[in-house]
Amino acid sequence: MRLKQYQVDAFASRVFEGNPAAVCGLERWLDDALMQAIAEENNLAETAFFVPAGEGFELRWFTPVAEVDLCGHATLAAAHVLFEHLGYAQPVITFSTRSGDLRVQRQGAQLAMDFPAIPASACAAPEALVAGLGRQPLEVLAADDYLAVFASEAEVRAITPNHGWLSTLDLRGVIVSAPGDAVDFVSRFFAPKYGIPEDPVTGSAHCILTPYWAARLGENGARTNFSARQVSKRGGNLGCTLQGERVVLSGSAITVMECELRFAT
DSSP: OOOEEEEEESSSSSTTTEEEEEEEEEOOOOOOOHHHHHHHTTSSSSSEEEEETEEEEEEEOOOSSESOOOOOOHHHHHHHHHHTTSSSOSSSEEETTTEEEEEEEEEEEEEEEEEEEEOOOEEOOOHHHHHTTSSSEEEEEESEEEEEEEEHHHHHHHHHOOOHHHHTSSSSSSEEEEEEESSSSEEEEEGGGGEEEEEEEOOOHHHHHHHHHHHHHSSTOOOOOEEEEESSSSSSEEEEEEEEEEEEEEEOEEEEEEEEEEEEO
């Protein structure tokens, strides 16, 4: 069997920035174990697979070790492939996923993704989180991931995580965040138990970050648009807009590689 695959840098305006994702368009679903094996072979944070479904597509995401419920950067990458390489002519793509319908719209050079907002609730800081980050956050909240908030961008950049401690936590991963020096807020994301020691740019984390910072910076709901940067080694910029129970995340993407996978089924 031969399968066309693309590698795309998401939330990037030039190659070797942002977050790389592999994208495979399928006519029908492969066996789950085979898709997991392809993701393990790619050894990227995410590999996205999609199949046609009605007027849109079904979309699934795999890390090197597990399938996940939501992934922003690989959704952006999949939309980029459909628009730029596969001739998708409509202005909006609808993906059916484990997290419901996700819509991606072309807006000039950028793509805007309509995702669910995921508010986080305050919680006590787990001992493993503090040990894993090597410092005490100002506050800790929990949703799909833990959110640890610090006072400054410099503190976020200075964290050297202990992945052994962080991998023992019960949630998917840990977001660390603070007000930004040149943007509204910055973040980093660690998910070692999912095979991702540090994710370069994490769209799904901004479904949690956007409602949090809107409450902190939004002046009683008067402001809903925010600029964000994930300050990993590669880094990436996102536009974040809170629209009620939805979050619109915008960014650009660029293709780095096209290849052909060859395997027996």
